[in-house]
Structure formats: C-alpha cells, structure tokens
Amino acid sequence: MLLQWRNFLKDKRLPPGSMGWPFLGETLKLYTQNPNTFFSKRLKRYGSIFKTHILGCPCVMISNPEAVKVVLVSRANLFKPTYPRSKEMMIGPEAIFFHHGDYHSRLKKLFQTSFLPCAIKGSISDIEHIVLKFLPSWENTSTINTLEEMKKFAFDVAMLSVFGGQLLPEVLTETIKQLYHCLDKGYNSMPFNLPGTPFRKAMKARKVLNETLMRVIAENKRRMEISSSSSKKQQQSGGLLEVLLAGSSSKDHQHHQKPNYDQLSDSQVADNIIGVIFAARDTTASTITWILKYLHDNQDILYKVTREQEVIRRRRRIEENRGLTWEDTRRMPLTSRVIQETLRRASVLSFTFRETVKDLEFEGYLIPKGWKVLPLFRSIHHCEDFFPQPEKFDPSRFKVPPRPNTYLPFGNGIHSCPGNELAKLEMLIFLHHLTTTYRWEVVGDDDGIQYSPFPVPKGGLPIRVTSTMMNI
Ligand code: HEM
Numbered sequence: 238m239l240l241q242w243r244n245f246l247k248d249k250r251l252p253p254g255s256m257g258w259p260f261l262g263e264t265l266k267l268y269t270q271n272p273n274t275f276f277s278k279r280l281k282r283y284g285s286i287f288k289t290h291i292l293g294c295p296c297v298m299i300s301n302p303e304a305v306k307v308v309l310v311s312r313a314n315l316f317k318p319t320y321p322r323s324k325e326m327m328i329g330p331e332a333i334f335f336h337h338g339d340y341h342s343r344l345k346k347l348f349q350t351s352f353l354p355c356a357i358k359g360s361i362s363d364i365e366h367i368v369l370k371f372l373p374s375w376e377n378t379s380t381i382n383t384l385e386e387m388k389k390f391a392f393d394v395a396m397l398s399v400f401g402g403q404l405l406p407e408v409l410t411e412t413i414k415q416l417y418h419c420l421d422k423g424y425n426s427m428p429f430n431l432p433g434t435p436f437r438k439a440m441k442a443r444k445v446l447n448e449t450l451m452r453v454i455a456e457n458k459r460r461m462e463i464s465s466s467s468s469k470k471q472q473q474s475g476g477l478l479e480v481l482l483a484g485s486s487s488k489d490h491q492h493h494q495k496p497n498y499d500q501l502s503d504s505q506v507a508d509n510i511i512g513v514i515f516a517a518r519d520t521t522a523s524t525i526t527w528i529l530k531y532l533h534d535n536q537d538i539l540y541k542v543t544r545e546q547e548v549i550r551r552r553r554r555i556e557e558n559r560g561l562t563w564e565d566t567r568r569m570p571l572t573s574r575v576i577q578e579t580l581r582r583a584s585v586l587s588f589t590f591r592e593t594v595k596d597l598e599f600e601g602y603l604i605p606k607g608w609k610v611l612p613l614f615r616s617i618h619h620c621e622d623f624f625p626q627p628e629k630f631d632p633s634r635f636k637v638p639p640r641p642n643t644y645l646p647f648g649n650g651i652h653s654c655p656g657n658e659l660a661k662l663e664m665l666i667f668l669h670h671l672t673t674t675y676r677w678e679v680v681g682d683d684d685g686i687q688y689s690p691f692p693v694p695k696g697g698l699p700i701r702v703t704s705t706m707m708n709i
Pocket residue numbers: 318333334335345348395398512513516517518520521524585586589590645646647648649651652653654655656657659660
C-alpha cells in the first residue's frame with residue numbers, strides 16, 4: 238500500500254515538491270518554523286505551484302494570482318471548502334463556510350443583504366458607542382494587551398451585527414460571551430474528546446451556547462410574528478438574525494404553510510450566528526492590533542492620519558458635536574490606505590483551504606480527487622513583483638489600485654468575505670477616536686510575531702495609553 242502510494246507520487250503529472258516523511262509529511266517543518274520561511278523556500282525551489290503533505294493530507298500550495306483565481310472564482314465548483322471535522326463540530330456543521338452549492342448561495346445572499354453598505358450605515362452610532370465605552374477604560378490601566386482588548390471590541394461589534402440595535406438583556410449577552418470564550422479556548426486545542434480536556438469543555442460550552450441561541454431565536458420569531466400581524470408595524474431592529482429569520486421562514490409564518498424545502502431550521506440559524514462571530518472576531522482584532530503596531534513604528538504616518546482625523550473631528554464639533562456619519566468615513570483616504578496596507582503586510586489570514594471534488598488537470602498538472610489546495614494569500618501579498626519592497630509598511634502604494642487578483646485579504650469568488658465593509662467601517666470608527674484622543678507606547682521592545690493562530694505581534698502587543706485631551 239505504502240509502496241503503491243510512493244510510486245503514485247512519482248507520477249510526473251503531479252506538481253513538483255516534496256511529500257516529506259511517511260505519515261508525518263512536512264507537518265513538523267511547517268509548524269516548527271516561521272510559516273513564511275516554509276512557503277518561500279518551496280516557492281524558490283519548485284515555483285508557484287508545489288505539492289506537500291501536511292496534517293495527514295496531500296496538499297497543493299498555490300501562490301500564482303491567476304491560478305488562485307481559477308481555484309476561487311472561475312472553477313470554484315471543482316474546489317470545495319474543507320475544514321477538519323472537529324472544527325465543524327465546534328462552530329456548527331451548518332455554518333456557511335463549510336458549504337458549497339445551493340445551501341451556500343442561499344445563505345450567502347442573506348449574509349450579503351445583512352452586510353451591504355446600506356445595511357451597515359445604520360449601525361455607525363452603535364459602533365461609535367462601543368468604541369467610546371472601550372477607549373476611556375484604557376486610560377487608567379498601566380498596561381493593556383491590545384489583542385485581548387480588540388477581541389472584546391470585535392466581539393461586541395459582531396454581536397451588534399447579529400442582533401442589531403435590539404438590546405439583549407445584559408445577563409444574556411454576558412452568558413453568550415462567557416460560553417463563546419470557553420468554546421474559543423478549545424477551538425485550537427487537540428481534538429481529544431476526553432474528560433477535562435479543553436476540547437471536551439469547549440464542546441460542552443457549545444451545547445449550552447446552542448440552547449441559549451435557540452431561546453433567543455424562538456423569542457425573535459415570536460416578536461417578528463407579533464409585529465407582522467399587528468397593524469402598527471414596529472420598526473425592525475435589523476441584524477443578521479432578523480435577516481436569516483425573515484429570509485427563511487416568513488412565508489411559513491404568515492400563511493401557516495408546511496415548512497418550505499429551503500427553510501432554515503433554528504439550528505441552521507444558530508450555527509450561522511456562532512459562525513459569524515467566529516469569522517468576525519479574531520480576524521478584525523488581529524488586524525487592528527497590527528495597525529497599532531505599524532502606526533507606532535511609523536510616527537510620520539501616525540501624524541498624517543491624526544491630521545486627517547482631526548479635520549473630521551473639528552467638523553463634528555462645529556456641527557453641534559454630532560457623531561460620525563457614513564460620509565465622514567468616506568473622507569478618510571489615508572486612514573483607509575493604512576487599513577489596506579495593514580491587511581496586505583500582516584495578511585492575518587495567510588491562506589485558505591479547498592479540496593478537489595474530482596481528479597483535475599490544473600495548470601498543466603494533475604491534482605487527484607480529495608487533495609487539499611491552498612491559495613497562499615500571504616505569499617502573493619509579499620511578492621515583490623506585485624508589491625515592491627514588500628516588507629516596507631507603505632500605505633501610499635495603494636494610491637494606485639493593485640494588479641488584478643494580487644490583493645486578496647478578504648478572499649475572492651463565491652466564498653469571499655461578506656463582512657469586509659463592516660470590518661473596514663469598525664476599524665475607521667475606532668481609529669478616528671483613538672488617533673484624535675490618545676497616544677500609545679509599546680511596552681517592551683520585542684518585535685517578534687506569535688501565531689495564535691493568526692499572526693499577531695508578540696505578547697498581543699502590550700501598550701500603555703495616554704489621553705491627549707489635556708493638550709488641546
Ligand atoms: C479584517 C477582518 C476580516 C478578514 C481579514 C476576513 C477575511 C476573510 C476571508 C479571506 C474569507 C474567505 C475565506 C475563504 O475563501 O475560505 C472570509 C470569509 C468570511 N468572512 Fe471574513 N474577514 C474579516 C472580517 C469579517 C467580519 C467582520 C465578518 C462578519 C461580520 C466576516 C464574515 C465572514 C464570513 C461569514 C465568511 C464566509 C463566507 C463564505 O464562506 O461564503 N468576516 N473572511
């Protein structure tokens with residue numbers, strides 16, 4: 238059997254590359270060194286499409302923009318998303334990112350409806366409220382851990398995007414927070430379902446979280462029924478939950494029909510709520526943490542960003558101290574480029590996974606059915622042909638749009654990120670208040686990176702924050 242496998246791997250039609258040791262493959266090499274070194278060594282040796290063997294799976298890694306487009310966009314139906322079973326169990330098997338085909342496109346339309354600019358515009362003052370609750374709490378603390386704080390911030394915004402403006406009772410929000418925290422702790426642990434392991438604890442928390450969400454869903458359905466039958470239609474509070482419920486079952490509610498074949502069940506809705514918090518929190522938190530690091534290290538850019546934000550703050554003050562508006566956030570070109578450059582330079586989602594649904598002829602190579610295919614976003618973002626001096630933090634490079642398919646912080650094609658506008662909006666609002674009112678010093682001088690699992694500044698970037706209000 239092993240011999241057969243070895244002989245098969247000699248097939249000249251497979252992409253070049255080494256499959257490493259039997260069973261182990263190159264897993265240890267990938268996980269015991271900086272992943273960038275792993276990718277760039279192989280890129281140099283084998284070119285932009287190479288094979289390897291990671292975590293028990295044969296893989297093909299791709300860092301050629303056109304080939305990545307084929308995987309994610311033009312022949313996306315032949316490359317389905319793939320995650321370890323343990324991760325599916327933890328987030329919920331009905332969550333959007335595990336699916337392909339009709340169920341996925343139906344969900345995707347609902348997600349997009351919920352996160353379109355016209356839908357998220359209305360949440361600016363709520364996001365601002367969250368920011369203004371956070372920042373002052375940093376002032377009286379000697380050192381804060383940026384990553385941990387930004388996780389709390391991104392969690393609150395994710396909750397807002399799911400439940401809209403409606404106020405969940407504080408105790409319920411706190412319960413969801415605690416349960417999610419416990420789930421998250423087990424997410425990156427070894428999937429051993431034994432008493433006392435983080436995995437077992439996380440699965441238990443997931444069960445309770447699911448039950449809690451089921452109650453919230455039932456309550457919302459009741460509320461929506463009352464408001465649709467009452468002559469005085471109540472103002473809808475928005476949020477993904479309402480869109481998922483309205484998009485899935487309103488017909489059945491109103492006409493008492495049998496469930497429609499494509500109606501979302503309550504557990505499908507619950508899985509997608511957990512899924513969206515999962516997709517939104519650590520990605521956004523890691524990106525903001527990097528922004529603070531890069532601005533701290535590039536004081537000239539921080540100065541210019543502050544000037545840009547102060548112009549907006551002055552206008553807000555003149556106009557009766559109003560809050561930020563959507564139009565304000567469209568007048569932040571430099572701050573937006575700082576976000577774009579951070580997404581490139583830090584590439585928090587270094588790659589994604591797909592799996593071939595059949596044997597494929599791909600760019601002159603054979604990729605057998607069931608092999609994993611990994612588009613390497615980070616390698617493309619760090620290729621000097623597309624981004625000269627790739628290690629330099631240089632927002633001005635985005636004055637010119639990047640070449641097609643070379644800038645993929647939010648992916649591409651049918652699985653691309655529906656939350657990208659919300660992510661950028663919350664970062665702009667956060668940066669407006671941070672830069673116009675505070676300065677921060679990084680504590681300790683370590684420039685290292687840690688993988689948790691996204692790349693983040695070492696130790697989560699401990700900082701000391703001071704208010705500049707006294708100087709104004
Ligand atoms: C800086 C922050 C973020 C980054 C870098 C990011 C990045 C990405 C990427 C690269 C994908 C595609 C993955 C793939 O093709 O396999 C994705 C998918 C997704 N993202 Fe984001 N994301 C961010 C924030 C958010 C936010 C705030 C939300 C929601 C509120 C969100 C919701 C989702 C969802 C639901 C998917 C799955 C889409 C699908 O499978 O069709 N993301 N994200």
